[in-house]
Amino acid sequence: MAVDPLAAAQAVNVLDAGSLLSAFGALGVAVVLFAETGLLVGFFLPGDSLLFTAGLLCVGGSHGPVHLSLPQVLAAAVVGALAGAQTGYWIGRRGGRALLARSRSKKLHEGAARAEELLEKYGHARAIVLARFVPVVRTVLNPLAGALDVPARVFTVWQVIGGAVWTVGLVLAGYALGSSVPNVDRYLLPIVALVVIVSLIPLALEVWRSRARARDRRTAEEHSS
Numbered sequence: 001m002a003v004d005p006l007a008a009a010q011a012v013n014v015l016d017a018g019s020l021l022s023a024f025g026a027l028g029v030a031v032v033l034f035a036e037t038g039l040l041v042g043f044f045l046p047g048d049s050l051l052f053t054a055g056l057l058c059v060g061g062s063h064g065p066v067h068l069s070l071p072q073v074l075a076a077a078v079v080g081a082l083a084g085a086q087t088g089y090w091i092g093r094r095g096g097r098a099l100l101a102r103s104r105s106k107k108l109h110e111g112a113a114r115a116e117e118l119l120e121k122y123g124h125a126r127a128i129v130l131a132r133f134v135p136v137v138r139t140v141l142n143p144l145a146g147a148l149d150v151p152a153r154v155f156t157v158w159q160v161i162g163g164a165v166w167t168v169g170l171v172l173a174g175y176a177l178g179s180s181v182p183n184v185d186r187y188l189l190p191i192v193a194l195v196v197i198v199s200l201i202p203l204a205l206e207v208w209r210s211r212a213r214a215r216d217r218r219t220a221e222e223h224s225s
Contacts, residue, residue, distance in 0.1 A: 020046075021054055026072040029054050030080035033167070036139055038084030038091070043108055043139040051077055051167055055174025070175060077167035081132075085142045085159040092146025111136030115144050124150050129162035138166075 020028045032050055035042030054077070058070040115137050118127035124145070131141040145155050 020050060021057060021068065022066050025066060026054070026068055026076040029073055030076035033077060033080030034084035034087070036084065037081050037142060037163070038087035040088075040091075040108065040139060040143065042084075043105070043111065043136045047138070048135065048170060051170035052174040055171040055176075056178040058171075058175050059178035070171075073171055074168060077171055078164055081163040081167045082160055085163055086156065088139075088142030089146040089150075089152070089155050089159070092143030092148075094146075107136055108140060112140040112144060115141035116148075119145070119148065119150070124154050125158045128155060128158040129165070132162040132166035 020032060024031065029050060032042075032045050033047055036045040036047045054068055054073045055070075057066055057068045058073055060067075114134070115127075115131060118131060118137065118141065121127070122130060128141065128145065128150075131137045142155075142159070
């Protein structure tokens with residue numbers, strides 16, 4: 001029985017990696033990564049879990065919701081992530097600060113603050129690569145780099161390196177796990193949940209550190225006054 005593409009799109013849960021992959025396959029990987037890394041509205045999308053799950057579903061004999069082609073997934077992931085980051089950078093050049101200022105999302109503003117800290121602390125190259133591995137930060141750093149006039153050549157070189165390592169690494173990690181553990185698709189939901197939790201640890205640590213620094217500053221100001 002034929003599946004209505006419109007009905008499938010309406011039924012998909014954009015926060016669930018398995019649902020996205022079932023509905024759109026490798027194309028969904030490219031679209032989600034483009035939105036997550038290139039558009040400020042995509043900060044909530046499940047990039048890490050999507051890549052890892054896609055790798056799991058590339059294993060031959062998988063009984064998961066869909067079977068994917070590893071070369072197609074790798075190509076889609078790299079193209080989506082690199083094109084998205086470059087688009088985000090040029091959006092930033094055209095007015096990223098103004099777009100961010102209009103957003104009321106506390107999570108998005110915290111990510112922007114962390115992205116700016118990364119750029120100041122580690123320099124352009126390391127910050128652009130490291131941001132790929134931190135949810136929300138990888139969404140806002142690209143337009144922020146454009147708004148802060150990070151040289152286009154520097155940004156492009158390092159976002160390509162960081163994007164390739166992030167996407168290929170997570171897809172191959174999922175593929176390796178699926179290849180080494182028989183019937184791993186039976187444990188798909190808990191594995192994806194674990195990936196989500198692990199991917200959020202760096203962000204949670206940075207939020208905790210920034211709040212601790214803010215408390216220390218307030219305490220120092222109170223003692224000095």
